[in-house]
Amino acid sequence: xxxxxxxxxxxxxxxxxxxxxxxxxxxxxxxxxxxxxxxxxxxxxxxxxxxxxxxxxxxxxxxxxxxxxxxxxxxxxxxxxxxxxxxxxxxxxxxxxxxxxxxxxxxxxxxxxxxxxxxxxxxxxxxxxxxxxxxxxxxxxxxxxxxxxxxxxxxxxxxxxxxxxxxxxxxxxxxxxxxxxxxxxxxxxxxxxxxxxxxxxxxxxxxxxxxxxxxxxxxxxxxxxxxxxxxxxxxxxxxxxxxxxxxxxxxxxxxxxxxxxxxxxxxxxxxxxxxxxxxxxxxxxxxxxx
Amino acid sequence: xxxxxxxxxxxxxxxxxxxxxxxxxxxxxxxxxxxxxxxxxxxxxxxxxxxxxxxxxxxxxxxxxxxxxxxxxxxxxxxxxxxxxxxxxxxxxxxxxxxxxxxxxxxxxxxxxxxxxxxxxxxxxxxxxxxxxxxxxxxxxxxxxxxxxxxxxxxxxxxxxxxxxxxxxxxxxxxxxxxxxxxxxxxxxxxxxxxxxxxxxxxxxxxxxxxxxxxxxxxxxxxxxxxxxxxxxxxxxxxxxxxxxxxxxxxxxxxxxxxxxxxxxxxxxxxxxxxxxxxxxxxxxxxxxxxxxxxxxxxxxxxxxxxxxxxxxxxxxxxxxxxxxxxxxxxx
Numbered sequence: 001x002x003x004x005x006x007x008x009x010x011x012x013x014x015x016x017x018x019x020x021x022x023x024x025x026x027x028x029x030x031x032x033x034x035x036x037x038x039x040x041x042x043x044x045x046x047x048x049x050x051x052x053x054x055x056x057x058x059x060x061x062x063x064x065x066x067x068x069x070x071x072x073x074x075x076x077x078x079x080x081x082x083x084x085x086x087x088x089x090x091x092x093x094x095x096x097x098x099x100x101x102x103x104x105x106x107x108x109x110x111x112x113x114x115x116x117x118x119x120x121x122x123x124x125x126x127x128x129x130x131x132x133x134x135x136x137x138x139x140x141x142x143x144x145x146x147x148x149x150x151x152x153x154x155x156x157x158x159x160x161x162x163x164x165x166x167x168x169x170x171x172x173x174x175x176x177x178x179x180x181x182x183x184x185x186x187x188x189x190x191x192x193x194x195x196x197x198x199x200x201x202x203x204x205x206x207x208x209x210x211x212x213x214x215x216x217x218x219x220x221x222x223x224x225x226x227x228x229x230x231x232x233x234x235x236x237x238x239x240x241x242x243x244x245x246x247x248x249x250x251x252x253x254x255x256x257x258x259x260x261x262x263x264x265x266x267x268x269x270x271x272x273x274x275x276x277x278x279x280x281x282x283x284x285x286x287x288x289x290x
Numbered sequence: 291x292x293x294x295x296x297x298x299x300x301x302x303x304x305x306x307x308x309x310x311x312x313x314x315x316x317x318x319x320x321x322x323x324x325x326x327x328x329x330x331x332x333x334x335x336x337x338x339x340x341x342x343x344x345x346x347x348x349x350x351x352x353x354x355x356x357x358x359x360x361x362x363x364x365x366x367x368x369x370x371x372x373x374x375x376x377x378x379x380x381x382x383x384x385x386x387x388x389x390x391x392x393x394x395x396x397x398x399x400x401x402x403x404x405x406x407x408x409x410x411x412x413x414x415x416x417x418x419x420x421x422x423x424x425x426x427x428x429x430x431x432x433x434x435x436x437x438x439x440x441x442x443x444x445x446x447x448x449x450x451x452x453x454x455x456x457x458x459x460x461x462x463x464x465x466x467x468x469x470x471x472x473x474x475x476x477x478x479x480x481x482x483x484x485x486x487x488x489x490x491x492x493x494x495x496x497x498x499x500x501x502x503x504x505x506x507x508x509x510x511x512x513x514x515x516x517x518x519x520x521x522x523x524x525x526x527x528x529x530x531x532x533x534x535x536x537x538x539x540x541x542x543x544x545x546x547x548x549x550x551x552x553x554x555x556x557x558x559x560x561x562x563x564x565x566x567x568x569x570x571x572x573x574x575x576x577x578x579x580x581x582x583x584x585x586x587x588x589x590x591x592x593x594x595x596x597x598x599x600x601x602x603x604x605x606x607x608x609x610x611x612x613x614x615x616x617x618x619x620x621x622x
Contacts, residue, residue, distance in 0.1 A: 242485050
């Protein structure tokens, strides 16, 4: 039945097929391809030496550095939270489960600017914990810790969202088998659960990472824009552009675009591995099941 | 932690954040386009302070929309000094108890080390023959300005047109309001900010006249080429001030009062003034003003204090909800 449908779909008139393809590819070209090319063209408009000079500016270097530092700082928290939340949701039934799922989605629903303002309201000097923090000389807002917090808030659903459907599909049979054979909780996690979800986890990490590096709104609110100290790459791009420094802005933007391209390649590789692994599993498991 | 470990972590941290070793670090929180002025000024000050006291001072800069910047200071951004382009923004910090009430008296010239004026930028050859404010309000002229209600640039344009009309024979607040209404009708849109207005005018080629700071005109020349536009000085224009102030609460906490005061005072020195002039801002020093006369043609100016009785008064009469702008805009 489905095969029948498929053959008919490929037998649509030529103009329909090519029409759809042109629309799809044309859209991709104009809205994704052209801007990406434009970034590099603008960045290199006045030659490679000036491009490299723009990147060597201490403020740009520090922005690149800070972007990486924040992404790395956020990562372990994201993994820990993502795995724990997905684990709890996929493998157990408990009261308030749907509430937890809703809460995980909250950062997707809330505008990043609002997310940043929440931290100002909490930790700003006129905020809830502001006076206490000031008295103990702890700086959160307008310093790197605040930027890490804001990025964490924005990125923490990514890994959990990626893992929940995967873990739900896998079910808990294998874990139950491991426990009944005498495995401890940690043994079960390291030897059964983690190998099963490793590609999904990596995929989530890549997505969260891409977002952490590119985040603008929330970080902008809590950064304070101190040059060479609390400017990440996206913030730095905006500042340079507003200062009529087009080469500097596009050079910094090209670094962001490069990071995105690397992410894309990594994502494709992971996707390919995931597919291969499930195919392998299917061929191995299929005869046994029947 | 052992002292060695402590030092090692400190070194790692400073490597991470790229901060240089310094005896004192000051943070100057400033408006959006002040980068060039202070980028050149900070090394001058560092050199001066080092020869005077032997102290190595590191100055960090934070730039952004001026209102956003003072909000950040109020929310805990630890700025030792604020260098702004509007007195209102500093008054906001006075209300929050961060800046002394008499900040404008703590330094000469109303605590504004340099000034600028509002000028017209017109297309090459001035095809619409725009010479003065009355020409901007003439039918068929398109005017590009940022929004008067929430940008300094737009507010200055609005108030300058108002003041010009007030000074005409038989001028009154009523006639000024009518005139500004006529002028605003010529604006097909309000740009989001100063930079946005410039790109609308220069890049998108919209409008016959752009009204902006004299200092911004030089930036436009650098970016878009000198031959593409002309600068017109109207018969009367506003002397815009760039007030600076010490953030009392922060300098007391950090113990940087001496250095921060020195930083602001040095703005009035020969070097500081010359640096302003080189960045197209009118220095207070009359000798330097003469030296750079080719960049700063003489022009008849007024200050907001003279005509409107201060920035706070001007703001509440014209730009608060229900003020003259709202009345005009509803009528439009």
